[in-house]
Amino acid sequence: MKFVLNGASTDVKAHPMARLLDVLREECGLTGTKEGCGEGECGACTVLINGEPVCSCLIPVVQVESADVLTIEGLGDDHPLQHLFMNEVGAQCGICTPGMIMAAIALGPAPTLDDVKTALAGNLCRCTGYSAIYRAVLKWREMPVANISASATR
Amino acid sequence: MRTAISGLEVRSASSLGEALGILRDDRWTPIAGATDLYVALNFGTLEPRRFLDIWAVNELRDISMNGTTLVIGALATYTSLIRSALVTRQLPMLVEASRQVGGPQIQNRGTLGGNVANASPAGDSLPVLAAVDAVVVLRSADDERRIPITKFYTGYRATVMRPNELIVAIDIPPVEGRQWFRKVGTRAAQAISKIVVAGVRASVPRIAFGSVAPTVVRVPETEGSLAAGANIDEAARVLSREIAPIDDLRSTAEYRMRVATNLLRRFWIETG
Numbered sequence: 001m002k003f004v005l006n007g008a009s010t011d012v013k014a015h016p017m018a019r020l021l022d023v024l025r026e027e028c029g030l031t032g033t034k035e036g037c038g039e040g041e042c043g044a045c046t047v048l049i050n051g052e053p054v055c056s057c058l059i060p061v062v063q064v065e066s067a068d069v070l071t072i073e074g075l076g077d078d079h080p081l082q083h084l085f086m087n088e089v090g091a092q093c094g095i096c097t098p099g100m101i102m103a104a105i106a107l108g109p110a111p112t113l114d115d116v117k118t119a120l121a122g123n124l125c126r127c128t129g130y131s132a133i134y135r136a137v138l139k140w141r142e143m144p145v146a147n148i149s150a151s152a153t154r
Numbered sequence: 155m156r157t158a159i160s161g162l163e164v165r166s167a168s169s170l171g172e173a174l175g176i177l178r179d180d181r182w183t184p185i186a187g188a189t190d191l192y193v194a195l196n197f198g199t200l201e202p203r204r205f206l207d208i209w210a211v212n213e214l215r216d217i218s219m220n221g222t223t224l225v226i227g228a229l230a231t232y233t234s235l236i237r238s239a240l241v242t243r244q245l246p247m248l249v250e251a252s253r254q255v256g257g258p259q260i261q262n263r264g265t266l267g268g269n270v271a272n273a274s275p276a277g278d279s280l281p282v283l284a285a286v287d288a289v290v291v292l293r294s295a296d297d298e299r300r301i302p303i304t305k306f307y308t309g310y311r312a313t314v315m316r317p318n319e320l321i322v323a324i325d326i327p328p329v330e331g332r333q334w335f336r337k338v339g340t341r342a343a344q345a346i347s348k349i350v351v352a353g354v355r356a357s358v359p360r361i362a363f364g365s366v367a368p369t370v371v372r373v374p375e376t377e378g379s380l381a382a383g384a385n386i387d388e389a390a391r392v393l394s395r396e397i398a399p400i401d402d403l404r405s406t407a408e409y410r411m412r413v414a415t416n417l418l419r420r421f422w423i424e425t426g
Binding site: 015016017018019038039040041043046049052053054055057058059060062063065103106118119120121122123124 | 156159160164187189193195196207210257258259260342343344
């Protein structure tokens with residue numbers, strides 16, 4: 001199976017029905033992508049395929065043939081959004097964080113709070129209550145953060 | 155426990171002709187966005203063992219007009235429906251329904267044809283398609299069949315599709331009247347519906363419900379009573395005799411009945 005992984009051509013030997021999630025973690029050694037629910041409900045395993053966020057637990061690896069796959073490792077260790085998640089305390093236990101960041105990274109410029117909530121609607125966090133996460137993402141996009149309420153409505 | 159993948163066989167098709175040729179010769183279960191099928195795999199409840207991956211059949215992704223009919227390719231994703239100017243103009247309630255499917259990750263992979271083929275009574279797009287009398291276009295290597303969506307389902311998770319057929323498109327005839335869609339789940343995103351309803355307000359209204367029967371259903375008696383001038387209280391009583399929701403892990407029959415009749419009222423008030 002040949003595809004582009006974090007900018008580099010990759011050729012992995014895997015069963016075509018293997019989950020992309022398992023191939024990333026077990027064949028490619030990239031354990032930043034987490035498994036949460038395994039049924040597309042929590043978003044913890046989010047990666048980008050051709051720039052679009054997807055749940056890697058629901059992708060048969062046969063479907064990434066020739067595609068461009070980006071995981072949390074592809075952002076490097078010094079991405080501004082990672083720093084903002086730390087500084088704003090947008091992470092506590094950390095399991096949802098890579099998926100949150102990968103879903104947020106696909107947002108276009110100048111998102112409203114509602115855009116951020118919609119973009120992250122497929123990602124569950126059981127620690128932070130979401131406000132700190134929304135704040136981190138809005139600051140990353142240099143948008144005002146004044147009106148974030150404590151309640152998350154999406 | 156997850157289904158062991160070592161016993162699974164997969165073929166991939168990159169054109170419709172290739173896919174139909176494979177289905178003519180042998181029995182394979184099509185996979186499109188895999189968002190439903192893979193959940194079954196991960197939970198060990200997946201029965202089929204041989205799969206035909208059609209994700210790369212790009213000719214099934216088009217959304218176009220054929221005269222006054224909106225033709226939606228079976229592999230159009232929810233994201234592409236949301237972004238489509240044609241769908242927004244012709245069938246805005248399908249855009250609304252698509253926005254409420256899962257989150258963006260699911261919307262990027264889940265397809266309209268997949269939602270139809272999966273045949274869940276809770277499928278979010280299905281009441282929309284039923285309310286506008288959509289037609290499911292089935293193709294095999296030697297034939298094409300056009301089945302009204304209201305005749306497509308024969309029972310719980312059962313359809314008239316033959317093993318050698320693929321859904322290639324959904325045809326949407328022109329819609330006169332105001333469109334209305336509402337999904338009630340546990341939360342706004344990432345929830346399977348407890349009740350889902352779509353309606354078109356015209357001299358004869360067209361109303362379809364999901365999650366109240368083994369398949370998506372139209373409610374012709376309720377539609378007829380409203381068309382004949384019944385007030386909304388009478389129509390709600392007709393509806394409560396016409397549907398038979400059940401208790402299951404997501405909700406109770408009693409709750410569903412109450413919400414279904416409330417949604418009928420809401421539809422009537424908001425489109426009046």
